[in-house]
Amino acid sequence: MTRLLIIGGSDAGISAGLRARELDPTVDVTLLVADRYPNFSICGIPYHVSGDVPDWHHLAHRTTTDLETAGLHLRLEHRATAIHPDMNTVTATAPDGGSTVFGYDRLVIGTGAVPATPPIDGLDRLGPADGVHVLHTMDDTFAILRTITERRARQAVIVGAGYIGLEMAEALTTRGLTVTVLEQVDQVMPTLDPELAEPLAEHLRERGVDVRTGTKVRSVGPATAGRLAVGTDTGDHRADLVLVVTGVRPDTELAATAGAALGVQGTIAVDRGMRTNLPDVYAAGDCIHTYHRLLDQHIYLPLGSTAHKQGRVAGANAVGGAATFAGSLGTQAVKVFDRVVAGTGLRDTTARAAGFDPVTVEVTADDHKAYYPGATPIRIRVTGDRTTGRLLGAQLFGHRSAEIAKRVDTYATAIAFGATVADIIDLDLSYTPPLGSPWDAVQAAAMAWTLRQAA
Amino acid sequence: MTRLLIIGGSDAGISAGLRARELDPTVDVTLLVADRYPNFSICGIPYHVSGDVPDWHHLAHRTTTDLETAGLHLRLEHRATAIHPDMNTVTATAPDGGSTVFGYDRLVIGTGAVPATPPIDGLDRLGPADGVHVLHTMDDTFAILRTITERRARQAVIVGAGYIGLEMAEALTTRGLTVTVLEQVDQVMPTLDPELAEPLAEHLRERGVDVRTGTKVRSVGPATAGRLAVGTDTGDHRADLVLVVTGVRPDTELAATAGAALGVQGTIAVDRGMRTNLPDVYAAGDCIHTYHRLLDQHIYLPLGSTAHKQGRVAGANAVGGAATFAGSLGTQAVKVFDRVVAGTGLRDTTARAAGFDPVTVEVTADDHKAYYPGATPIRIRVTGDRTTGRLLGAQLFGHRSAEIAKRVDTYATAIAFGATVADIIDLDLSYTPPLGSPWDAVQAAAMAWTLRQAA
Structure with missing residues (x-):
């Protein structure tokens, strides 16, 4: 054995x-x-x-x-x-x-x-007992909940606007806290194009989250009355709970x-x-x-x-098998309040860096026929290679009812098989008016891309 | 020009x-x-x-x-x-x-x-003015609505339980009519496996539709008091409106x-x-x-x-192009009340008739992580070729919130590129707990299929 x-x-x-x-x-x-x-x-x-x-x-x-x-x-x-x-x-x-x-x-x-620790003054001296947290394990989770209940936290500052930062912004808001999100680069969800990150940030703001991009956190330290002070290049923030979620190593x-x-x-x-x-x-x-x-x-x-x-x-x-990892496309989907953002493959910047000659086209298409109640627009950005026509990536943004997470999967599946953008148009995707269109939104985006190419 | x-x-x-x-x-x-x-x-x-x-x-x-x-x-x-x-x-x-x-x-x-007319005695002598309808054009639609309003129709008989028959069963029920659906073969949605057709029929019954499969309609004729009589091999039905939707030619x-x-x-x-x-x-x-x-x-x-x-x-x-139709897979999705059923490609019977050596495996998998509110099971039937492992088809059934229409698209996309069932397991599909699982339901079904093959 x-x-x-x-x-x-x-x-x-x-x-x-x-x-x-x-x-x-x-x-x-x-x-x-x-x-x-x-x-x-x-x-x-x-x-x-x-x-x-x-x-x-x-x-x-x-x-x-x-x-x-x-x-x-x-x-x-x-x-x-x-x-x-x-x-x-x-x-x-x-x-x-x-x-x-x-x-x-x-x-x-x-x-x-393990959580990456950014170079913020004070982080090495403070921990969960002070209301300063990372989030990677169940014990981290329990520590955050203790800070919320035992310290009666009412105000939270989240450092980092990646998907965990945004999901936690929703979570803490739902829990009744006032939340500020500080992000060093000038957009939330830095793995996606700013064109789709911006409406996501706007949705967070509509739900009461104070989203501050392009804001570098310099220090975390004790403030008066048992509270914390978060110093940034654009001013200070008071908090009862500070959550640092800037990635992992x-x-x-x-x-x-x-x-x-x-x-x-x-x-x-x-x-x-x-x-x-x-x-x-x-x-x-x-x-x-x-x-x-x-x-x-x-x-x-x-x-x-x-x-x-x-x-x-x-x-x-x-146990003696001959399995091979087929590979990742970095496919991800994130729900934040009532919006979903998703992406797969490469986008313009990452594709160009990898030696492709990318073209990205954005369209807005309804999730299902506009006449049927509940239709909602999906913003889709399709990236393909100008020379070969190969599908390189896709990003989607819209309402959580728009079946976005499974629509990104159509692109992810096609990319896995080396599809061109034009191949998407030929796919026999399902259609019924309450759930789609004769040309699904993913195909409408591919059509727009190929038209741009032909122009 | x-x-x-x-x-x-x-x-x-x-x-x-x-x-x-x-x-x-x-x-x-x-x-x-x-x-x-x-x-x-x-x-x-x-x-x-x-x-x-x-x-x-x-x-x-x-x-x-x-x-x-x-x-x-x-x-x-x-x-x-x-x-x-x-x-x-x-x-x-x-x-x-x-x-x-x-x-x-x-x-x-x-x-x-044009609507196919089944060999039912009386159909050639009755029409919209009598409350007997087909459904293919806007004029057909207006005629049905006139029957409902002007004849104050309260009871409808639908002949045919394909997707139009079932969608119309929902529509007329929503409109306030009592609906009976009569289907000659022994299941609704004859293009799908009976295992998934049966829970769909059950859902229709829960919503008050009298679904009678294995029932052959023999005649339609006038009854007393301006009503219609629909004669079948198992008994007669009274109706104010008869809708014949048994396919097209x-x-x-x-x-x-x-x-x-x-x-x-x-x-x-x-x-x-x-x-x-x-x-x-x-x-x-x-x-x-x-x-x-x-x-x-x-x-x-x-x-x-x-x-x-x-x-x-x-x-x-x-206009001088060189386009080629890539081909269909017969992909379809149908919403009936709060359920969706979808399919693509071949199923056991159609695959065998086409010379494949099909194996079909059914699994039930949640649409998203069970711990997140609203998780709901999807029944998935995957058909693959025993010899080559090639993915031949998939059928899904579940709640309308389960993103089934877009999940069938993942299978349809994979089939278009000649995927094996095992290839589905390797796909980098999106995951976030409110919308999916680390192994999406479409992958759980593929895993079950490959395990069956290995056994």
Whole structure:
């Protein structure tokens, strides 16, 4: 029987374990989980903070019992401290503080990421007890909730307007706090075009969020009356709660110390079978670099859906499979209050940097026939290569009822198969007046793009 | 200047005219429209009957002014009576009863379809004045509304449980009528698997519709007190309004008389450039056969979205283009009350008939993370080829909030590019807890299919 040891109990690690057991029910799978929350949906945390998910236990993709039933042996509160690839062992600290050694035939590293700490004066001296938070784990979540309840927080400052920052802006607003979002660059959602980021920011403002882009945070420190002062290049903000969500960096110290080769941005370097340079050692998820289908190279692109796929590949190969990670397109969708923004592939700036000759065309098309009640416009930006006509990317913005998340999937699917923009027009997509148009909005955008090309 | 003459003012004809003008602004485009309703959305008729669209004018995809502005010269109430391909002319009757001759350099035939009349005794003797209706034109619509208001119809019998029958069952129920649906075969939506048709029928029953499958209608005739009697093999039904919606047949008499070669089921035979065998004559829409991407052959598959695409190809080629119709997959989506059912490609029975070795697997997966409010199950049936693993089709059923229409599009897109079922698992689809899962429901179904294959 193969002993498969997995470090990490989040998306990548659990997926690896489940897939290994699925393919080889005889494999002995043990997971070292640093905290007490295996297989929790980190992406769901904002919805517990908002109150949409009252019981935090429900954020688990699967319960501990589900996982044990699937044949995964969980070692909770076991933090791996050293990998010994020459001996095929991992040392971990147990809950009682003692040290335990686990042997393995195959090892999957799924240590994930840790919050990046921006260079803001005071951040190193303040923590949850002061009302200053990051957000990456269930313990981070509980700390934020304690600040809200015990400190009776009424005013929050969020540093960072990426998707977590915006989802938390909604969550804290829903929770009754007054929220200010500070973002260094001059738009929210920096991974999307400013043309679509701006109406999203406007929607946040309509819902009472004070969104300040182009604002660099200089310092965080105590203010009077137990409050916090956030200093920026354009003025100071008072807060009871400060949340710093400016991205993550891969958690690779354990792997690097053991001799794992590192790739882009300090990630663990793996091939498309999730193999590290160490014998019998695989890695997956937010701690590794990710193959991008369009760029045909590895970049750092940590996303939950990607971690699941990489974990699945690692798990298959750890039990003798020959799986290959097909690659990511950076597809994402974010709901903020009543709007959804989504994107896949490259946009003008990223495509040009990658050597393409991109053209981006924006159109507005209704989600379904205008005569049927509830029709709502979708703004779509399609990016294609001028020379080859190849579809490179798409971004969508509109009301949450507009089925935007699944419309971006049509583009993502087409890109995966090397489609041209014109191919989108030929697709036989579904049509019924309450849910679409004879030419779906995704096709209307492709038509506009090809017309621009022909002009 | 090329003179492009188009017979028909519905989806195919209008699309042909618009595309021709788009590619060649010098082309002179004239459309002969048999009635006074050019470019109306036939698919939208149920929503005017229901009251969702109070003003029938809104059912027009474009107004007459829009069309004229786009350079289309409309000849309303002009019914073409003869095509003379040797003289490049078409004879039509004008509203005043007189005959007019139109010359052309290129001709597009878009005569569409007419309701099929099933062999029911009495149908040939009864019509709208008696409360017996078909539904294909705006005039048919107005006639139904007159029966409802002037005859104060309270009870309707719908013969045929295809998508129009079911949409009209919803419409008439919403309008306040008591509705019975009679269907000859033993399920509603005969184009889908009975496993998904059955819960749809159950939903109709919950909403008060008396759905009777496996029921053959024998006769329609007058009953007492101005009512109608519908005789079936299992008993009689009384009605104030009878609607017969048992499919359509291509309207090809005009083309056939002119010497156009006919294809499957009496359709006008065209190549994938929409060329008929007659010089300078193209045809598109519900009057022609349709190339099916998976079957690699032409079948009769009349759908509005397909008519738009075929019209676009015909219009392009009529002005010297080299467009090719990529093909249909029979993709469709239907909303009935609060449920949506959708399908694309082949299912077990149609795939086997076409020489594939199909395997169909059904799973139920939530539309988004269960912890986020409003999650609802989607039943998905995926069909793939046992030997090649190729994705052949998918069918989905669930609540109207479940973004089913756009999820079927992911499958339709993948099939268009020759995907295997396993390829679906590799797609980088969007994920955010309120709108999806790390493995989207469409991927959960593909996973189940591949597991079945491996077993």
